[in-house]
Amino acid sequence: MKLSIYNLQKTYANGVKALNGVSLEIESGMFGLLGPNGAGKSSLMRTLVGLQEADQGSASLGEIDVLNNKEALRENIGYLPQSFGLYPKVSAEMLLDHFAALKGVTDRKARMKLVNELLNKVNLEAHRKKHLGGFSGGMKQRFGIAQALIGNPALLVVDEPTAGLDPAERNRFHNVLSEVGEQTIVILSTHIVEDVKDLCTQMAILNKGQLCLKGAPAELVNQLNGQVWEKAFDKAEVAMQRQKHSVISERVFAGQTLIRVFSEHSPAEGFEAVTANLEDVYFSQIGLTTQNLAQP
Amino acid sequence: MKVLELIRFELAYQARRPVNYLYFFALTFIAFLFSRLGIKGIAEVSVQVKENAPLIIHQLTALLNLPLLLIASAVMGTLVIRDFDKGISPLLFTSPINRRQYLAGRFVGGILVLIIISFGSLLGAMAGEFFANKPAQEMLPFQPWVYLNAFITITLPNLFFVSGLYFAGGSLSKKATVVYTQGILLVMIISFLDEGVIETARNLKLATLFDFYTLQLVNLETKYWSAAEINTQNIPVSASLLINRSIYLGIGVLMLVLTFFRFQTTLPTSKKNK
Numbered sequence A: 001m002k003l004s005i006y007n008l009q010k011t012y013a014n015g016v017k018a019l020n021g022v023s024l025e026i027e028s029g030m031f032g033l034l035g036p037n038g039a040g041k042s043s044l045m046r047t048l049v050g051l052q053e054a055d056q057g058s059a060s061l062g063e064i065d066v067l068n069n070k071e072a073l074r075e076n077i078g079y080l081p082q083s084f085g086l087y088p089k090v091s092a093e094m095l096l097d098h099f100a101a102l103k104g105v106t107d108r109k110a111r112m113k114l115v116n117e118l119l120n121k122v123n124l125e126a127h128r129k130k131h132l133g134g135f136s137g138g139m140k141q142r143f144g145i146a147q148a149l150i151g152n153p154a155l156l157v158v159d160e161p162t163a164g165l166d167p168a169e170r171n172r173f174h175n176v177l178s179e180v181g182e183q184t185i186v187i188l189s190t191h192i193v194e195d196v197k198d199l200c201t202q203m204a205i206l207n208k209g210q211l212c213l214k215g216a217p218a219e220l221v222n223q224l225n226g227q228v229w230e231k232a233f234d235k236a237e238v239a240m241q242r243q244k245h246s247v248i249s250e251r252v253f254a255g256q257t258l259i260r261v262f263s264e265h266s267p268a269e270g271f272e273a274v275t276a277n278l279e280d281v282y283f284s285q286i287g288l289t290t291q292n293l294a295q296p
Numbered sequence B: 001m002k003v004l005e006l007i008r009f010e011l012a013y014q015a016r017r018p019v020n021y022l023y024f025f026a027l028t029f030i031a032f033l034f035s036r037l038g039i040k041g042i043a044e045v046s047v048q049v050k051e052n053a054p055l056i057i058h059q060l061t062a063l064l065n066l067p068l069l070l071i072a073s074a075v076m077g078t079l080v081i082r083d084f085d086k087g088i089s090p091l092l093f094t095s096p097i098n099r100r101q102y103l104a105g106r107f108v109g110g111i112l113v114l115i116i117i118s119f120g121s122l123l124g125a126m127a128g129e130f131f132a133n134k135p136a137q138e139m140l141p142f143q144p145w146v147y148l149n150a151f152i153t154i155t156l157p158n159l160f161f162v163s164g165l166y167f168a169g170g171s172l173s174k175k176a177t178v179v180y181t182q183g184i185l186l187v188m189i190i191s192f193l194d195e196g197v198i199e200t201a202r203n204l205k206l207a208t209l210f211d212f213y214t215l216q217l218v219n220l221e222t223k224y225w226s227a228a229e230i231n232t233q234n235i236p237v238s239a240s241l242l243i244n245r246s247i248y249l250g251i252g253v254l255m256l257v258l259t260f261f262r263f264q265t266t267l268p269t270s271k272k273n274k
Helices: A041-048 A070-075 A092-102 A108-121 A137-149 A167-180 A193-199 A217-224 A235-244 A278-286 A289-294 B002-015 B018-037 B054-063 B065-076 B079-086 B089-093 B099-130 B144-173 B176-198 B204-210 B215-221 B227-232 B239-262
Strands: A003-011 A017-026 A029-034 A056-061 A077-080 A155-159 A185-190 A202-207 A210-215 A228-233 A246-253 A256-262
Touching (some): A003 A041, A017 A202, A017 A210, A041 A185, A070 A077, A077 A137, A092 A137, A137 A167, A185 A193, A202 A217, A210 A217, B018 B099, B065 B099, B065 B144, B079 B099, B079 B144, B099 B144, B099 B239, B144 B176, B176 B204, B204 B215
Antiparallel strands (some): A246 A256
Protein backbone atom coordinates (compact mmCIF):
# COMPACT_ATOMS: atom_id res chain seq x y z
CA MET A 1 0.00 0.00 0.00
CA LYS A 2 1.12 3.55 -0.72
CA LEU A 3 0.23 6.88 0.86
CA SER A 4 0.05 9.71 -1.66
CA ILE A 5 -0.34 13.30 -0.54
CA TYR A 6 -0.87 16.07 -3.04
CA ASN A 7 -0.79 19.81 -2.46
CA LEU A 8 -2.19 19.79 1.07
CA GLN A 9 -2.99 23.25 2.38
CA LYS A 10 -4.23 24.37 5.76
CA THR A 11 -4.49 27.86 7.17
CA TYR A 12 -5.79 28.33 10.71
CA ALA A 13 -8.31 30.96 11.73
CA ASN A 14 -5.50 33.07 13.23
CA GLY A 15 -3.86 33.30 9.80
CA VAL A 16 -1.06 30.78 10.46
CA LYS A 17 -0.36 28.80 7.31
CA ALA A 18 0.32 25.37 8.82
CA LEU A 19 0.50 23.44 5.54
CA ASN A 20 1.48 25.17 2.34
CA GLY A 21 1.20 22.82 -0.59
CA VAL A 22 2.70 19.64 0.86
CA SER A 23 3.05 16.73 -1.60
CA LEU A 24 4.58 13.37 -0.68
CA GLU A 25 4.58 9.72 -1.70
CA ILE A 26 5.25 7.26 1.11
CA GLU A 27 5.73 3.49 0.69
CA SER A 28 5.84 0.78 3.37
CA GLY A 29 8.59 1.20 5.93
CA MET A 30 9.59 3.80 8.45
CA PHE A 31 9.24 7.33 7.19
CA GLY A 32 10.68 10.12 9.30
CA LEU A 33 9.14 13.56 9.19
CA LEU A 34 11.54 16.06 10.66
CA GLY A 35 10.94 19.68 11.42
CA PRO A 36 11.19 22.25 14.18
CA ASN A 37 8.27 23.00 16.49
CA GLY A 38 5.56 24.76 14.52
CA ALA A 39 6.77 23.39 11.17
CA GLY A 40 3.37 21.87 10.43
CA LYS A 41 4.19 18.25 11.32
CA SER A 42 1.29 17.81 13.72
CA SER A 43 -1.06 19.57 11.31
CA LEU A 44 -0.05 17.11 8.59
CA MET A 45 -0.42 14.14 10.93
CA ARG A 46 -3.83 15.28 12.17
CA THR A 47 -5.03 15.82 8.62
CA LEU A 48 -3.85 12.36 7.59
CA VAL A 49 -5.74 10.67 10.43
CA GLY A 50 -8.92 12.66 9.85
CA LEU A 51 -8.86 14.84 12.95
CA GLN A 52 -8.57 18.01 10.93
CA GLU A 53 -9.93 19.13 7.57
CA ALA A 54 -7.55 20.36 4.89
CA ASP A 55 -8.43 23.54 3.03
CA GLN A 56 -7.17 22.15 -0.24
CA GLY A 57 -5.36 19.16 -1.71
CA SER A 58 -5.87 15.42 -1.71
CA ALA A 59 -4.48 12.31 -0.07
CA SER A 60 -5.01 8.61 -0.66
CA LEU A 61 -4.01 5.48 1.19
CA GLY A 62 -4.09 2.75 -1.45
CA GLU A 63 -7.61 3.11 -2.85
CA ILE A 64 -8.92 5.06 0.13
CA ASP A 65 -9.62 8.77 -0.21
CA VAL A 66 -8.09 9.92 3.06
CA LEU A 67 -9.78 13.31 3.21
CA ASN A 68 -13.28 12.25 2.18
CA ASN A 69 -13.75 8.68 3.33
CA LYS A 70 -12.91 8.82 7.00
CA GLU A 71 -14.75 5.65 7.90
CA ALA A 72 -12.62 3.57 5.53
CA LEU A 73 -9.52 5.46 6.63
CA ARG A 74 -10.13 4.67 10.29
CA GLU A 75 -10.38 0.97 9.53
CA ASN A 76 -6.78 1.15 8.31
CA ILE A 77 -4.88 3.48 10.59
CA GLY A 78 -3.26 3.54 13.99
CA TYR A 79 -2.48 6.89 15.57
CA LEU A 80 -0.36 7.94 18.49
CA PRO A 81 -0.96 11.68 19.00
CA GLN A 82 1.59 14.15 20.26
CA SER A 83 -0.45 14.67 23.38
CA PHE A 84 -3.29 12.56 24.65
CA GLY A 85 -4.85 11.39 27.89
CA LEU A 86 -6.47 8.23 29.21
CA TYR A 87 -9.24 7.43 31.67
CA PRO A 88 -7.43 7.49 35.02
CA LYS A 89 -9.70 5.07 36.87
CA VAL A 90 -9.64 2.37 34.22
CA SER A 91 -7.05 -0.40 33.97
CA ALA A 92 -4.71 -0.73 30.98
CA GLU A 93 -6.23 -4.10 30.16
CA MET A 94 -9.80 -2.83 30.22
CA LEU A 95 -9.16 0.18 27.99
CA LEU A 96 -7.06 -1.77 25.51
CA ASP A 97 -9.81 -4.40 25.37
CA HIS A 98 -12.30 -1.62 24.62
CA PHE A 99 -10.17 -0.22 21.79
CA ALA A 100 -9.72 -3.71 20.37
CA ALA A 101 -13.50 -4.22 20.37
CA LEU A 102 -13.98 -0.87 18.64
CA LYS A 103 -11.38 -1.87 16.07
CA GLY A 104 -13.43 -4.90 15.18
CA VAL A 105 -11.91 -7.69 17.29
CA THR A 106 -15.31 -9.03 18.31
CA ASP A 107 -14.37 -12.50 19.55
CA ARG A 108 -13.74 -12.24 23.27
CA LYS A 109 -11.01 -14.90 23.39
CA ALA A 110 -9.20 -13.45 20.38
CA ARG A 111 -9.42 -10.02 21.99
CA MET A 112 -7.97 -11.24 25.27
CA LYS A 113 -5.14 -12.89 23.38
CA LEU A 114 -4.45 -9.73 21.38
CA VAL A 115 -4.52 -7.53 24.49
CA ASN A 116 -2.03 -9.89 26.16
CA GLU A 117 0.27 -9.84 23.14
CA LEU A 118 0.17 -6.07 22.84
CA LEU A 119 0.76 -5.45 26.53
CA ASN A 120 3.65 -7.87 26.31
CA LYS A 121 5.05 -6.15 23.22
CA VAL A 122 5.12 -2.75 24.93
CA ASN A 123 6.32 -4.27 28.20
CA LEU A 124 3.24 -3.39 30.22
CA GLU A 125 2.07 -6.90 31.05
CA ALA A 126 3.04 -6.46 34.71
CA HIS A 127 0.85 -3.36 34.91
CA ARG A 128 -2.18 -4.74 33.13
CA LYS A 129 -4.49 -4.34 36.13
CA LYS A 130 -3.07 -0.99 37.18
CA HIS A 131 -5.18 2.12 36.76
CA LEU A 132 -3.98 4.32 33.93
CA GLY A 133 -3.99 7.32 36.24
CA GLY A 134 -0.94 5.82 37.98
CA PHE A 135 1.05 5.42 34.76
CA SER A 136 4.25 7.41 34.16
CA GLY A 137 4.68 9.40 30.94
CA GLY A 138 6.65 6.57 29.36
CA MET A 139 4.12 3.93 30.35
CA LYS A 140 1.32 6.07 28.97
CA GLN A 141 3.23 6.45 25.72
CA ARG A 142 3.72 2.67 25.53
CA PHE A 143 0.01 2.18 26.10
CA GLY A 144 -0.58 4.68 23.29
CA ILE A 145 1.50 2.65 20.86
CA ALA A 146 -0.21 -0.56 21.95
CA GLN A 147 -3.65 0.86 21.08
CA ALA A 148 -2.31 2.22 17.79
CA LEU A 149 -1.07 -1.26 16.79
CA ILE A 150 -4.44 -2.98 17.23
CA GLY A 151 -5.68 -4.51 14.00
CA ASN A 152 -2.36 -4.31 12.13
CA PRO A 153 -3.04 -0.91 10.54
CA ALA A 154 -1.81 -0.21 6.99
CA LEU A 155 -0.75 3.25 8.14
CA LEU A 156 0.68 3.99 11.56
CA VAL A 157 1.12 7.65 12.44
CA VAL A 158 3.21 8.48 15.49
CA ASP A 159 3.56 12.11 16.41
CA GLU A 160 6.57 13.06 18.58
CA PRO A 161 6.54 9.65 20.28
CA THR A 162 9.83 9.75 22.17
CA ALA A 163 9.49 13.19 23.75
CA GLY A 164 9.71 12.67 27.51
CA LEU A 165 10.91 9.07 27.37
CA ASP A 166 14.04 7.95 29.18
CA PRO A 167 16.77 6.31 27.03
CA ALA A 168 15.75 2.75 27.89
CA GLU A 169 12.12 3.41 27.07
CA ARG A 170 13.14 5.19 23.89
CA ASN A 171 15.14 2.14 22.75
CA ARG A 172 12.26 -0.17 23.51
CA PHE A 173 9.95 2.11 21.61
CA HIS A 174 12.30 2.15 18.61
CA ASN A 175 12.41 -1.65 18.58
CA VAL A 176 8.64 -1.90 18.55
CA LEU A 177 8.36 0.65 15.76
CA SER A 178 11.03 -0.88 13.55
CA GLU A 179 9.38 -4.27 13.90
CA VAL A 180 6.06 -2.82 12.76
CA GLY A 181 7.71 -0.86 9.97
CA GLU A 182 8.60 -4.05 8.13
CA GLN A 183 5.05 -4.43 6.75
CA THR A 184 3.37 -1.10 7.46
CA ILE A 185 3.71 2.52 6.45
CA VAL A 186 4.95 4.17 9.64
CA ILE A 187 5.16 7.95 9.71
CA LEU A 188 7.30 9.10 12.57
CA SER A 189 6.97 12.80 13.14
CA THR A 190 9.70 14.23 15.32
CA HIS A 191 12.10 17.07 15.88
CA ILE A 192 14.72 14.63 17.20
CA VAL A 193 17.15 13.93 14.34
CA GLU A 194 18.56 10.83 16.03
CA ASP A 195 15.17 9.10 15.99
CA VAL A 196 15.05 9.40 12.22
CA LYS A 197 18.71 8.43 11.79
CA ASP A 198 18.24 5.27 13.86
CA LEU A 199 14.94 4.13 12.44
CA CYS A 200 13.90 5.49 9.09
CA THR A 201 14.59 4.32 5.57
CA GLN A 202 13.02 7.43 4.08
CA MET A 203 12.54 10.91 5.45
CA ALA A 204 11.38 14.40 4.69
CA ILE A 205 12.01 17.77 6.27
CA LEU A 206 9.11 20.13 6.81
CA ASN A 207 9.57 23.76 7.72
CA LYS A 208 7.03 26.58 7.88
CA GLY A 209 4.39 24.37 6.33
CA GLN A 210 6.48 23.46 3.30
CA LEU A 211 8.40 20.37 2.33
CA CYS A 212 12.13 21.23 2.10
CA LEU A 213 13.72 17.90 1.29
CA LYS A 214 12.88 14.24 0.82
CA GLY A 215 14.99 11.10 0.45
CA ALA A 216 16.82 8.27 2.17
CA PRO A 217 18.76 9.58 5.20
CA ALA A 218 22.02 7.92 4.09
CA GLU A 219 21.75 9.36 0.57
CA LEU A 220 20.96 12.83 1.84
CA VAL A 221 23.98 12.66 4.13
CA ASN A 222 26.17 11.43 1.24
CA GLN A 223 25.09 14.36 -0.88
CA LEU A 224 26.48 16.70 1.77
CA ASN A 225 29.76 14.84 2.22
CA GLY A 226 32.79 16.90 1.32
CA GLN A 227 30.79 20.08 1.77
CA VAL A 228 30.74 20.34 5.53
CA TRP A 229 33.57 22.17 7.29
CA GLU A 230 34.27 22.78 10.92
CA LYS A 231 36.34 25.20 12.96
CA ALA A 232 36.48 26.39 16.57
CA PHE A 233 36.09 30.10 17.34
CA ASP A 234 36.00 32.29 20.38
CA LYS A 235 32.50 33.36 21.27
CA ALA A 236 33.15 36.94 20.23
CA GLU A 237 33.94 35.91 16.66
CA VAL A 238 30.87 33.77 16.10
CA ALA A 239 28.56 36.56 14.99
CA MET A 240 30.99 37.63 12.31
CA GLN A 241 31.44 34.07 11.04
CA ARG A 242 27.68 33.74 10.66
CA GLN A 243 27.71 36.66 8.27
CA LYS A 244 30.65 35.32 6.27
CA HIS A 245 29.59 31.69 5.83
CA SER A 246 26.55 29.43 5.47
CA VAL A 247 26.65 28.21 9.03
CA ILE A 248 24.86 24.91 9.54
CA SER A 249 25.25 24.52 13.28
CA GLU A 250 27.11 25.75 16.31
CA ARG A 251 27.95 23.99 19.51
CA VAL A 252 30.03 24.85 22.52
CA PHE A 253 33.09 22.63 22.99
CA ALA A 254 35.91 23.14 25.53
CA GLY A 255 35.02 26.79 26.06
CA GLN A 256 34.96 27.58 22.36
CA THR A 257 32.24 27.45 19.75
CA LEU A 258 32.57 24.81 17.06
CA ILE A 259 31.01 26.07 13.87
CA ARG A 260 29.97 23.78 11.03
CA VAL A 261 29.72 25.44 7.66
CA PHE A 262 28.27 24.37 4.33
CA SER A 263 30.58 25.10 1.39
CA GLU A 264 31.62 23.35 -1.83
CA HIS A 265 35.24 24.41 -1.20
CA SER A 266 37.23 25.18 1.92
CA PRO A 267 35.53 28.33 3.23
CA ALA A 268 38.64 29.83 4.85
CA GLU A 269 41.94 28.93 6.42
CA GLY A 270 41.76 26.65 9.42
CA PHE A 271 38.47 24.98 8.48
CA GLU A 272 38.63 21.20 8.37
CA ALA A 273 36.50 18.97 6.18
CA VAL A 274 34.33 16.74 8.37
CA THR A 275 32.05 13.82 7.68
CA ALA A 276 28.52 15.05 7.22
CA ASN A 277 25.74 13.71 9.39
CA LEU A 278 21.95 13.89 9.39
CA GLU A 279 21.97 16.88 11.69
CA ASP A 280 23.91 18.77 9.05
CA VAL A 281 21.27 17.84 6.50
CA TYR A 282 18.52 18.96 8.85
CA PHE A 283 20.06 22.25 9.97
CA SER A 284 21.23 23.14 6.49
CA GLN A 285 17.58 22.95 5.46
CA ILE A 286 15.83 24.72 8.26
CA GLY A 287 18.52 27.33 8.94
CA LEU A 288 19.72 28.27 12.34
CA THR A 289 16.60 29.99 13.55
CA THR A 290 15.52 27.35 15.97
CA GLN A 291 18.99 26.61 17.28
CA ASN A 292 19.80 30.24 17.92
CA LEU A 293 16.69 30.60 19.99
CA ALA A 294 17.72 27.63 22.11
CA GLN A 295 21.19 28.96 22.88
CA PRO A 296 22.01 31.52 25.57
CA MET B 1 -21.96 -4.12 17.57
CA LYS B 2 -19.70 -1.12 18.10
CA VAL B 3 -22.55 0.83 19.70
CA LEU B 4 -23.12 -2.11 22.05
CA GLU B 5 -19.43 -2.10 22.94
CA LEU B 6 -19.56 1.63 23.60
CA ILE B 7 -22.61 1.14 25.83
CA ARG B 8 -20.97 -1.78 27.63
CA PHE B 9 -17.84 0.26 28.29
CA GLU B 10 -19.87 3.28 29.41
CA LEU B 11 -21.73 1.16 31.96
CA ALA B 12 -18.48 -0.39 33.20
CA TYR B 13 -16.89 3.08 33.38
CA GLN B 14 -19.81 4.61 35.26
CA ALA B 15 -19.88 1.63 37.65
CA ARG B 16 -16.40 2.70 38.77
CA ARG B 17 -17.54 6.20 39.73
CA PRO B 18 -18.38 6.43 43.43
CA VAL B 19 -20.43 9.57 42.83
CA ASN B 20 -23.05 7.54 40.95
CA TYR B 21 -23.61 5.42 44.07
CA LEU B 22 -23.83 8.61 46.09
CA TYR B 23 -26.54 9.94 43.74
CA PHE B 24 -28.43 6.66 44.00
CA PHE B 25 -28.35 6.43 47.77
CA ALA B 26 -29.03 10.14 48.31
CA LEU B 27 -32.06 9.90 46.05
CA THR B 28 -33.24 6.72 47.74
CA PHE B 29 -32.87 8.40 51.13
CA ILE B 30 -34.74 11.56 50.08
CA ALA B 31 -37.53 9.47 48.53
CA PHE B 32 -37.71 7.27 51.61
CA LEU B 33 -37.90 10.31 53.88
CA PHE B 34 -40.66 12.05 51.91
CA SER B 35 -42.61 8.82 51.59
CA ARG B 36 -42.25 7.99 55.27
CA LEU B 37 -43.28 11.44 56.46
CA GLY B 38 -46.02 11.74 53.82
CA ILE B 39 -46.62 14.65 51.48
CA LYS B 40 -50.41 14.71 51.73
CA GLY B 41 -50.06 17.79 53.90
CA ILE B 42 -48.71 19.86 50.99
CA ALA B 43 -51.17 18.38 48.51
CA GLU B 44 -54.50 20.18 48.50
CA VAL B 45 -56.71 17.14 49.09
CA SER B 46 -59.42 16.10 51.49
CA VAL B 47 -58.44 14.56 54.81
CA GLN B 48 -60.13 11.35 53.70
CA VAL B 49 -57.58 10.85 50.98
CA LYS B 50 -55.10 8.16 51.98
CA GLU B 51 -51.36 8.87 52.23
CA ASN B 52 -50.53 6.38 49.48
CA ALA B 53 -53.43 7.14 47.15
CA PRO B 54 -52.40 7.09 43.46
CA LEU B 55 -52.71 10.89 43.20
CA ILE B 56 -50.41 11.40 46.20
CA ILE B 57 -47.87 8.92 44.82
CA HIS B 58 -48.05 10.80 41.51
CA GLN B 59 -47.27 14.03 43.36
CA LEU B 60 -44.45 12.43 45.35
CA THR B 61 -42.90 11.10 42.13
CA ALA B 62 -43.12 14.55 40.54
CA LEU B 63 -41.48 16.11 43.58
CA LEU B 64 -38.60 13.65 43.34
CA ASN B 65 -37.96 14.73 39.75
CA LEU B 66 -36.38 17.94 41.01
CA PRO B 67 -33.17 16.38 42.43
CA LEU B 68 -33.07 14.14 39.36
CA LEU B 69 -32.91 17.24 37.15
CA LEU B 70 -29.65 18.20 38.80
CA ILE B 71 -28.23 14.68 38.85
CA ALA B 72 -29.05 14.35 35.14
CA SER B 73 -26.93 17.41 34.32
CA ALA B 74 -23.94 15.85 36.08
CA VAL B 75 -24.38 12.46 34.41
CA MET B 76 -25.55 13.31 30.89
CA GLY B 77 -23.92 16.67 30.30
CA THR B 78 -20.42 15.47 31.01
CA LEU B 79 -20.38 12.27 28.92
CA VAL B 80 -18.71 13.78 25.85
CA ILE B 81 -16.95 16.61 27.71
CA ARG B 82 -15.14 13.91 29.71
CA ASP B 83 -13.44 12.56 26.60
CA PHE B 84 -12.18 16.02 25.69
CA ASP B 85 -11.12 16.84 29.25
CA LYS B 86 -9.25 13.58 29.72
CA GLY B 87 -7.62 14.01 26.29
CA ILE B 88 -8.71 10.62 24.99
CA SER B 89 -10.80 11.99 22.11
CA PRO B 90 -7.93 11.84 19.52
CA LEU B 91 -7.68 8.09 20.18
CA LEU B 92 -11.44 7.57 20.03
CA PHE B 93 -12.02 9.70 16.95
CA THR B 94 -9.32 7.90 14.99
CA SER B 95 -10.70 4.47 15.87
CA PRO B 96 -13.18 2.99 13.40
CA ILE B 97 -16.37 4.38 14.90
CA ASN B 98 -18.39 7.14 13.30
CA ARG B 99 -19.95 10.03 15.18
CA ARG B 100 -23.41 8.42 15.20
CA GLN B 101 -22.04 5.29 16.87
CA TYR B 102 -19.99 7.33 19.30
CA LEU B 103 -22.87 9.59 20.31
CA ALA B 104 -25.39 6.73 20.48
CA GLY B 105 -23.03 4.73 22.69
CA ARG B 106 -22.43 7.63 25.05
CA PHE B 107 -26.10 8.69 25.20
CA VAL B 108 -27.62 5.25 25.70
CA GLY B 109 -24.95 4.26 28.23
CA GLY B 110 -25.46 7.52 30.12
CA ILE B 111 -29.23 7.40 30.19
CA LEU B 112 -29.19 3.78 31.36
CA VAL B 113 -27.01 4.84 34.28
CA LEU B 114 -29.37 7.73 34.97
CA ILE B 115 -32.38 5.42 34.90
CA ILE B 116 -30.64 3.06 37.33
CA ILE B 117 -29.91 6.04 39.62
CA SER B 118 -33.53 7.18 39.32
CA PHE B 119 -34.68 3.74 40.51
CA GLY B 120 -33.48 5.08 43.86
CA SER B 121 -36.47 7.43 43.91
CA LEU B 122 -38.78 4.52 43.12
CA LEU B 123 -37.31 2.13 45.65
CA GLY B 124 -37.00 4.78 48.37
CA ALA B 125 -40.61 5.88 47.91
CA MET B 126 -41.87 2.28 48.01
CA ALA B 127 -39.76 1.44 51.06
CA GLY B 128 -40.92 4.59 52.84
CA GLU B 129 -44.50 3.36 52.68
CA PHE B 130 -43.66 0.38 54.90
CA PHE B 131 -42.18 2.70 57.49
CA ALA B 132 -44.85 5.39 57.11
CA ASN B 133 -45.26 7.68 60.01
CA LYS B 134 -49.06 7.33 59.78
CA PRO B 135 -51.70 5.15 61.40
CA ALA B 136 -52.64 2.08 59.37
CA GLN B 137 -56.18 3.36 58.69
CA GLU B 138 -54.71 6.30 56.75
CA MET B 139 -52.95 3.96 54.36
CA LEU B 140 -54.14 1.86 51.44
CA PRO B 141 -52.63 -1.57 50.85
CA PHE B 142 -49.20 -1.43 49.15
CA GLN B 143 -49.64 -1.13 45.34
CA PRO B 144 -46.24 -1.26 43.64
CA TRP B 145 -47.72 -0.77 40.13
CA VAL B 146 -48.98 2.67 41.20
CA TYR B 147 -45.40 3.73 41.88
CA LEU B 148 -44.26 2.13 38.65
CA ASN B 149 -47.03 3.84 36.71
CA ALA B 150 -46.03 7.27 38.07
CA PHE B 151 -42.37 6.50 37.37
CA ILE B 152 -43.12 5.58 33.77
CA THR B 153 -45.48 8.50 33.23
CA ILE B 154 -43.50 11.28 34.86
CA THR B 155 -39.91 10.31 35.54
CA LEU B 156 -38.89 8.42 32.40
CA PRO B 157 -40.12 10.99 29.83
CA ASN B 158 -38.71 13.82 31.93
CA LEU B 159 -35.36 12.03 32.17
CA PHE B 160 -35.28 11.60 28.40
CA PHE B 161 -36.10 15.28 27.90
CA VAL B 162 -33.44 16.62 30.25
CA SER B 163 -30.92 14.02 29.04
CA GLY B 164 -31.37 15.19 25.46
CA LEU B 165 -30.97 18.78 26.53
CA TYR B 166 -27.86 18.28 28.67
CA PHE B 167 -26.30 15.84 26.22
CA ALA B 168 -26.71 18.35 23.39
CA GLY B 169 -25.37 21.20 25.52
CA GLY B 170 -22.33 19.24 26.67
CA SER B 171 -21.52 17.59 23.35
CA LEU B 172 -21.87 20.69 21.21
CA SER B 173 -20.26 23.23 23.54
CA LYS B 174 -17.76 20.85 25.17
CA LYS B 175 -17.95 23.09 28.23
CA ALA B 176 -19.15 21.95 31.65
CA THR B 177 -20.18 25.51 32.50
CA VAL B 178 -22.73 25.40 29.67
CA VAL B 179 -24.28 22.24 31.11
CA TYR B 180 -24.50 23.60 34.63
CA THR B 181 -25.93 26.90 33.36
CA GLN B 182 -28.47 24.84 31.42
CA GLY B 183 -29.37 23.03 34.65
CA ILE B 184 -29.98 26.27 36.55
CA LEU B 185 -31.89 27.83 33.66
CA LEU B 186 -34.01 24.72 33.26
CA VAL B 187 -35.07 24.72 36.93
CA MET B 188 -35.89 28.44 36.61
CA ILE B 189 -37.85 27.99 33.38
CA ILE B 190 -39.79 25.04 34.76
CA SER B 191 -40.65 27.00 37.93
CA PHE B 192 -41.68 30.00 35.83
CA LEU B 193 -43.83 27.77 33.61
CA ASP B 194 -45.36 26.21 36.67
CA GLU B 195 -46.07 29.29 38.74
CA GLY B 196 -45.92 32.18 36.29
CA VAL B 197 -47.64 30.73 33.24
CA ILE B 198 -49.77 27.70 34.02
CA GLU B 199 -51.30 28.94 37.25
CA THR B 200 -52.34 32.25 35.71
CA ALA B 201 -53.28 30.95 32.27
CA ARG B 202 -56.74 31.70 30.92
CA ASN B 203 -56.82 28.42 29.08
CA LEU B 204 -55.59 26.15 31.83
CA LYS B 205 -56.15 22.97 29.84
CA LEU B 206 -53.89 24.24 27.06
CA ALA B 207 -51.28 25.56 29.49
CA THR B 208 -51.01 22.27 31.35
CA LEU B 209 -49.89 20.58 28.14
CA PHE B 210 -46.51 22.15 28.95
CA ASP B 211 -46.56 21.16 32.63
CA PHE B 212 -43.18 19.48 33.18
CA TYR B 213 -44.19 17.75 36.41
CA THR B 214 -47.73 16.98 35.12
CA LEU B 215 -49.01 17.99 38.56
CA GLN B 216 -51.38 20.71 37.45
CA LEU B 217 -52.48 18.68 34.47
CA VAL B 218 -53.47 15.78 36.69
CA ASN B 219 -54.98 18.13 39.30
CA LEU B 220 -57.18 19.63 36.60
CA GLU B 221 -58.34 16.22 35.49
CA THR B 222 -59.02 14.94 38.99
CA LYS B 223 -60.45 18.24 40.28
CA TYR B 224 -63.95 16.89 40.75
CA TRP B 225 -62.97 13.48 42.04
CA SER B 226 -64.32 12.46 45.44
CA ALA B 227 -61.92 11.24 48.13
CA ALA B 228 -63.12 7.70 47.45
CA GLU B 229 -62.28 8.07 43.74
CA ILE B 230 -58.87 9.49 44.53
CA ASN B 231 -58.21 6.55 46.82
CA THR B 232 -59.26 3.92 44.35
CA GLN B 233 -58.60 5.20 40.86
CA ASN B 234 -55.36 5.43 38.99
CA ILE B 235 -54.22 8.63 37.30
CA PRO B 236 -56.11 8.80 34.01
CA VAL B 237 -54.03 8.30 30.87
CA SER B 238 -55.76 11.14 29.05
CA ALA B 239 -55.08 12.69 25.66
CA SER B 240 -53.73 15.77 27.45
CA LEU B 241 -51.27 13.69 29.42
CA LEU B 242 -50.12 11.88 26.29
CA ILE B 243 -49.68 15.16 24.40
CA ASN B 244 -47.82 16.64 27.36
CA ARG B 245 -45.44 13.68 27.52
CA SER B 246 -45.01 13.67 23.75
CA ILE B 247 -43.99 17.33 23.82
CA TYR B 248 -41.19 16.63 26.30
CA LEU B 249 -40.12 13.42 24.59
CA GLY B 250 -40.19 15.29 21.27
CA ILE B 251 -37.93 18.06 22.54
CA GLY B 252 -35.54 15.38 23.81
CA VAL B 253 -35.52 13.72 20.37
CA LEU B 254 -34.99 17.10 18.67
CA MET B 255 -31.99 17.77 20.89
CA LEU B 256 -30.51 14.41 19.98
CA VAL B 257 -31.08 14.97 16.27
CA LEU B 258 -29.41 18.37 16.58
CA THR B 259 -26.44 16.79 18.36
CA PHE B 260 -26.10 13.99 15.80
CA PHE B 261 -26.02 16.51 12.96
CA ARG B 262 -23.87 19.21 14.53
CA PHE B 263 -21.27 17.22 16.44
CA GLN B 264 -17.86 17.02 14.80
CA THR B 265 -15.19 14.39 15.33
CA THR B 266 -12.51 16.76 14.12
CA LEU B 267 -10.59 18.35 16.95
CA PRO B 268 -9.51 21.91 17.53
CA THR B 269 -5.75 22.33 17.38
CA SER B 270 -4.14 21.87 20.76
CA LYS B 271 -2.14 24.75 22.21
CA LYS B 272 1.09 22.88 21.59
CA ASN B 273 0.54 22.80 17.86
CA LYS B 274 1.14 26.09 16.23
